[in-house]
Amino acid sequence: MTSTLAPALSQTSYPADRLRPVRIWLYVMAAFVLLMVIVGGITRLTESGLSITSWKPISGIIPPLNDAQWQAEFDAYKQIPQYQVNNTWMSVEDFKMIFFWEWFHRLLGRFLGVLFIVPFLVFLAQKRFTPQLAWPLFGLFLLGGFQGVLGWWMVSSGLTELTSVSQYRLAAHLTAAAILFIALVYVPRSLHPARIEGGARPVHFWTAGLFVALVILQIAAGAFVAGIDAGMGYNTWPLMDGALIPQGLGRMEPLWRNFFENGLTVQFIHRCIAYAIVIYLGLLIWRQARNGGFSGANVWLPRLAVMVLIQVGLGIATLLSMVQIDLAVAHQGMAFLLAGAGMLYLADLIRAKRAVS
Structure with missing residues (x-):
């Protein structure tokens, strides 16, 4: 990552006031990834990660709004091994608690995408960075999107045979998040105008x-x-x-x-x-x-x-x-x-x- 981004960053020279909003934006993105990691940890520790058994990138933003929708989600959860082996004691009210953490984690992921692409397009239109820097930044967006794909790949491992997600896929998901996080702090720090x-x-x-x-x-x-x-x-x-x-x-x-x-x-x-x-x-x-x-x-x-x-x-x-x-x-x-x-x-x-x- 360092060798890829360093040339683009070293060739980029703007007045500090031009790049300051970009640096702040990237630091906010990094903080948001950290928030997602914390919520993801809670999701894992409360065994909530398998409560949503389908991936609906758009319609999944809205949680169940009535008893019939809640029952439908609960019935879907009843079909997977985690419920059948470990959680047969659950009621709909118990299910709502674990559903919340997984839904919130996915919601943060969707919002992270919006938080990236909208300011990116605005800054690009304002010509706050050159194409040499724009392409590495867009690469970060793709890495964030790949993280979402990894998340569903991880969840899908626990829907048929396992009572929890595969530890191999969990490790891939968390490691990718760590790489995204360090990239998001490296880039704005490299753009800082102060001399060391x-x-x-x-x-x-x-x-x-x-x-x-x-x-x-x-x-x-x-x-x-x-x-x-x-x-x-x-x-x-x-x-x-x-x-x-x-x-x-x-x-x-x-x-x-x-x-x-x-x-x-x-x-x-x-x-x-x-x-x-x-x-x-x-x-x-x-x-x-x-x-x-x-x-x-x-x-x-x-x-x-x-x-x-x-x-x-x-x-x-x-x-x-x-x-x-x-x-x-x-x-x-x-x-x-x-x-x-x-x-x-x-x-x-x-x-x-x-x-x-």
Whole structure:
């Protein structure tokens, strides 16, 4: 993404007042994606994601308005395995509660599309950006639309045989959302007119990019934890099942299934990636403290450290609480904020290099 957008951004030079509305718009879009992630987390944790069994992009905006429409939606839900296996106790009133979260999540997705395309066309007509920048921005719109397709692909996996959505499709959906989010914060930061003082060496770009990649990998790993409810077991820390390295990590055959379907292994991997991120960021801070301090773009390193510590605390609290909803949603939201902050660091490094070139 960085290599694709950087030439377009570096060739774009407008007065600050011309691009300021564009930057604000993109930051609002990023905040809206984060809101969708939070609502999506609630939808997942309340097991609401399969309550709407059809995809109606236009007519689905309007929820059921009378008893007959509610009964029709409920009858459709009764046909899927989740109801037949887990939720036969439900009444229509119970169904309304889970329906709301899935409907609200989809409504936000539709509104996100409008929030993108209308300002985009207005700014394009006003010539606030060149075609070199317009095409990457339109690419973000396509990525957002693809996210909607992924969402329905994920939901459809739980309508015939499974009682929940496929963890593989959930991971694809959440990872795509993370990529969209970091793109939406990278672009406006790259367009900021203020100069970044202090040199940025090539090693800084590689280390910052690796940090972002690790956080995205951890988000994907967290999706597998959520997808198979791996967080509901082994609710101790730092030991897991009484040991630092528990027994049974490779009990499934073939071996690769353990990485995605064995709750013990999936949670262990999620823990290990968290440890790797903490150690890696600690090394980056130690190196930078010895080589010039935290001026310029590197001011992001101590900020990232604080965010990582908060995220670790939220992760441990979520685990010990057996996935209390508010803690779990905060943990997921902070993961996105951490990825976004890492991308802002990378964007500032690019701006610092541009300032001296």
